[in-house]
Amino acid sequence: MIKFFRKSKEKKLISQQMINDTNFVVVDTELTGLNEFKDNIIAIGAIKMIGRTIKIGDIFYRTVSPSTKKFRKESIMIHEITPSELEKCPEIKPILKEFISFAKDNIVVGHCINLDISFLKREIKSNINYNFEPFSVDTLLIYKWLIKKGILPPEFIKNNSLENIAISLGIEAKELHDALSDAYITAQIFQKLLFYLADLKIFNVGELLNIACPDICSYKNIAKKEAYQL
Amino acid sequence: MVKIIEDVIDFLKSVPPFEFLSDEVINSVTVKTSLEYYPKGTYILLQDGAPSEFLYVIKKGGVKVFRRVENEDIVIDYRSEGDSFGFVSLMSGDKSRANVVAIDDTICYLIPKDTILGLINKYSEVRDFFLRSFMNIYLDKGYREEQSKRSITSTVDKILFTTPVEDIATKEVISVTENTSIKEAAKIMCENSISSLIIMDSNGIAVGIITDKDLRKKVVASARNVDEPVKNIMSYPIIKIDAKDFCFEAVVRMLKYNIHHLLVIKNGKIHGIITNHDIMMLQGLSPITIVRDLEIQQTIEGLINASKGVNIIVGNLISQGAKASNITRIITEINDRIVKKIIQFAERELGQPPVPYCWLALGSEGRKEQTFKTDQDNALIYADPSPSEQEAVQKYFLEFTKYIKESLLKCGFPPCPGDIMASNPKWCQPIKTWKKYFSQWIYTPKGENINLSNIFFDFRGIYGDLSLEENLRDYLLNIVKDQKVFLGYLANLAVRNKPPLGFFKTFVVEKSGEHKDKLNLKIKGIAPIVDIIRLFSLEKSVRETSTLERIDSLRNKHTVVRDYADEIIYAFEFLMLLRMRHQYEQVLQGNVPDNFIDPESLSNLEKKLLKDTFQLLSKLQDILIERYKLMII
Numbered sequence: 001m002i003k004f005f006r007k008s009k010e011k012k013l014i015s016q017q018m019i020n021d022t023n024f025v026v027v028d029t030e031l032t033g034l035n036e037f038k039d040n041i042i043a044i045g046a047i048k049m050i051g052r053t054i055k056i057g058d059i060f061y062r063t064v065s066p067s068t069k070k071f072r073k074e075s076i077m078i079h080e081i082t083p084s085e086l087e088k089c090p091e092i093k094p095i096l097k098e099f100i101s102f103a104k105d106n107i108v109v110g111h112c113i114n115l116d117i118s119f120l121k122r123e124i125k126s127n128i129n130y131n132f133e134p135f136s137v138d139t140l141l142i143y144k145w146l147i148k149k150g151i152l153p154p155e156f157i158k159n160n161s162l163e164n165i166a167i168s169l170g171i172e173a174k175e176l177h178d179a180l181s182d183a184y185i186t187a188q189i190f191q192k193l194l195f196y197l198a199d200l201k202i203f204n205v206g207e208l209l210n211i212a213c214p215d216i217c218s219y220k221n222i223a224k225k226e227a228y229q230l
Numbered sequence: 231m232v233k234i235i236e237d238v239i240d241f242l243k244s245v246p247p248f249e250f251l252s253d254e255v256i257n258s259v260t261v262k263t264s265l266e267y268y269p270k271g272t273y274i275l276l277q278d279g280a281p282s283e284f285l286y287v288i289k290k291g292g293v294k295v296f297r298r299v300e301n302e303d304i305v306i307d308y309r310s311e312g313d314s315f316g317f318v319s320l321m322s323g324d325k326s327r328a329n330v331v332a333i334d335d336t337i338c339y340l341i342p343k344d345t346i347l348g349l350i351n352k353y354s355e356v357r358d359f360f361l362r363s364f365m366n367i368y369l370d371k372g373y374r375e376e377q378s379k380r381s382i383t384s385t386v387d388k389i390l391f392t393t394p395v396e397d398i399a400t401k402e403v404i405s406v407t408e409n410t411s412i413k414e415a416a417k418i419m420c421e422n423s424i425s426s427l428i429i430m431d432s433n434g435i436a437v438g439i440i441t442d443k444d445l446r447k448k449v450v451a452s453a454r455n456v457d458e459p460v461k462n463i464m465s466y467p468i469i470k471i472d473a474k475d476f477c478f479e480a481v482v483r484m485l486k487y488n489i490h491h492l493l494v495i496k497n498g499k500i501h502g503i504i505t506n507h508d509i510m511m512l513q514g515l516s517p518i519t520i521v522r523d524l525e526i527q528q529t530i531e532g533l534i535n536a537s538k539g540v541n542i543i544v545g546n547l548i549s550q551g552a553k554a555s556n557i558t559r560i561i562t563e564i565n566d567r568i569v570k571k572i573i574q575f576a577e578r579e580l581g582q583p584p585v586p587y588c589w590l591a592l593g594s595e596g597r598k599e600q601t602f603k604t605d606q607d608n609a610l611i612y613a614d615p616s617p618s619e620q621e622a623v624q625k626y627f628l629e630f631t632k633y634i635k636e637s638l639l640k641c642g643f644p645p646c647p648g649d650i651m652a653s654n655p656k657w658c659q660p661i662k663t664w665k666k667y668f669s670q671w672i673y674t675p676k677g678e679n680i681n682l683s684n685i686f687f688d689f690r691g692i693y694g695d696l697s698l699e700e701n702l703r704d705y706l707l708n709i710v711k712d713q714k715v716f717l718g719y720l721a722n723l724a725v726r727n728k729p730p731l732g733f734f735k736t737f738v739v740e741k742s743g744e745h746k747d748k749l750n751l752k753i754k755g756i757a758p759i760v761d762i763i764r765l766f767s768l769e770k771s772v773r774e775t776s777t778l779e780r781i782d783s784l785r786n787k788h789t790v791v792r793d794y795a796d797e798i799i800y801a802f803e804f805l806m807l808l809r810m811r812h813q814y815e816q817v818l819q820g821n822v823p824d825n826f827i828d829p830e831s832l833s834n835l836e837k838k839l840l841k842d843t844f845q846l847l848s849k850l851q852d853i854l855i856e857r858y859k860l861m862i863i
């Protein structure tokens with residue numbers, strides 16, 4: 001209850017901020033699979049933004065040794081990280097701590113971000129007993145919303161994958177699928193989408209959250225699966 | 231390394247001035263860099279707005295830089311991928327001087343002010359690039375001093391490492407058989423004034439060498455019988471060096487064997503001899519030694535030999551980063567000496583001239599802007615003779631100028647294809663005729679007359695009675711300055727060749743023929759600057775003939791030059807240097823030097839500077855058109 005109260009108070013504060021002055025951290029994770037209960041994080045990539053400005057030097061990229069040895073073939077294919085490569089990676093605990101201090105209380109942005117957050121949340125809770133509950137913005141939701149508003153062409157509705165969305169917006173997407181490259185592409189997508197929002201006079205964070213904060217309960221993992229075109 | 235950082239580094243590496251920096255340094259820049267996206271139509275910087283806090287490097291798209299003056303937009307520039315903007319305002323901290331608007335969806339890398347200032351302080355290449363390419367006011371003295379120091383300390387080594395042995399070796403090798411007597415050998419050395427003699431065995435193989443030193447030590451000092459065969463006193467084995475080896479290698483061998491002579495071998499055969507004296511001469515191969523050498527020559531053949539080192543000197547100066555104006559000054563000095571020497575020979579051969587005269591250099595020679603040996607462009611003025619001696623005087627000078635023309639040809643100066651030479655009776659005239667010519671050209675400025683004035687009005691007295699030259703110049707400057715129609719014709723000529731820049735600054739090059747896809751530096755770049763400055767000089771009665779000296783003299787006299795002097799000087803120096811480097815390469819390959827460069831062969835930095843230069847030129851032409859509106863046809 002107290003937590004909830006704090007959160008809503010924070011939300012009120014943050015909602016009044018201008019998007020252009022707000023710190024964002026664009027995140028992407030690489031996973032052993034998409035099952036929230038069985039699978040694990042194998043890499044975290046993140047890049048900072050201030051408003052629409054992408055801070056190229058302000059990046060975070062770590063691969064970790066997953067707590068489960070089980071590997072899905074398909075995720076190996078997606079990320080091109082082989083099990084033997086992962087063996088050499090360090091433990092997750094210190095990396096999660098580093099990630100938390102990197103992300104601070106920035107708004108977390110990502111493509112189907114709720115999935116990444118739910119994995120991060122679980123790993124962070126179980127490994128270092130910390131409640132990771134950031135405000136978040138899903139670029140896919142902004143994209144779909146802009147289509148609905150008629151700002152982006154209706155035929156874009158079929159695009160779900162990061163790659164297709166990037167291409168539809170004229171962003172180079174040649175190096176997809178390592179977590180940091182994906183985060184960087186997501187950041188560029190977010191950068192462009194913010195311009196469309198600005199055209200609609202959407203300047204503050206509250207409006208942005210209303211459009212793009214994923215409702216974690218009702219969100220189905222199917223979206224993420226579609227997004228990865230599995 | 232992280233992929234996205236790597237991508238930025240790769241991009242910056244292809245962009246001046248970052249291309250000069252190590253990966254490590256570029257990496258340190260990259261981590262400070264942000265990425266911004268500007269949809270088409272976004273104003274990135276505003277005229278009179280806040281100073282720029284970043285250097286903007288365009289990753290994708292393009293921008294227009296323009297100023298709005300009295301409700302009219304004046305486009306200053308278009309910039310595209312790899313170009314940058316925001317520098318001047320960043321450096322000066324002044325409000326932005328122009329609007330910058332994205333003319334396409336544009337992505338820029340933003341490098342913060344502090345990072346750029348750090349680079350400028352630390353890396354001279356970066357400083358050099360920004361200072362130059364933004365044609366600046368920030369060029370300070372300390373920087374220039376640093377540059378010149380650097381080139382002085384490395385001069386000698388560079389020459390040793392870049393000059394092949396065959397370039398300076400004595401080609402004539404005199405040899406004797408090993409059984410020749412010492413007396414006979416010494417006689418041969420004296421007759422040929424050489425300091426060494428190669429000794430051959432009965433099979434014609436070089437087995438040893440005798441030198442002055444051997445004669446002194448082994449013969450004179452030890453009272454040896456001079457009828458003994460030379461093989462008794464020769465030094466052996468003889469040390470050889472390949473003709474293609476660099477002189478440095480020769481120095482190493484001489485030191486190693488403690489000898490002063492090496493036999494130069496080319497394709498397995500004896501090619502010549504190189505001595506420590508040759509090396510010393512090479513190290514002392516300065517313009518001064520050449521000039522001194524020219525001074526003592528008494529024959530045309532001597533001059534031909536003495537002037538041989540000119541190309542090596544030019545090559546060395548280019549590789550040491552000398553300014554084009556310094557190089558042309560040295561070439562002018564040397565060529566002037568050759569001409570003076572030849573004129574002296576002519577006086578010696580044909581007797582003293584009957585009346586005072588002055589030898590004039592015209593065109594590039596008159597402007598002291600010659601590069602490699604170019605056509606003869608010259609003329610002769612003589613004092614007005616009395617009617618009775620007119621014929622004899624004319625006859626003398628025609629013979630005189632013919633002698634000079636042929637001697638210059640022997641020294642490697644081909645005749646002028648348009649026959650603009652003193653040997654042409656038309657251009658060998660008393661001063662009153664010259665005045666008549668000049669006034670005709672100025673008062674009836676038609677086709678040929680305009681072209682002639684462009685060549686002749688750069689006249690410069692080289693030898694003889696220089697008061698004749700002064701007299702003619704007084705006359706010219708006096709009659710030309712108010713001749714608006716004539717000056718308008720000159721202006722018309724100066725704007726005829728538009729700088730070769732299309733939209734987005736792609737080079738317009740030759741469309742067909744031998745020089746397809748090449749850029750004619752002379753016609754498109756150098757000549758328009760020369761023409762504009764000549765015109766201004768005639769307007770303002772400037773007596774200097776070289777373009778750079780004219781600019782200096784015009785600084786306080788001409789408003790356009792006052793505003794643009796530094797930029798024009800820089801652009802001119804740059805074009806001249808580019809041409810000189812190109813021609814030097816051609817000379818090295820044994821080709822005839824020309825003015826056609828391949829823009830694709832230029833580095834990114836050179837391309838950028840060339841574009842800047844052409845933009846300046848275009849601006850100057852626009853000013854000229856504005857000033858001479860009525861006369862431009």
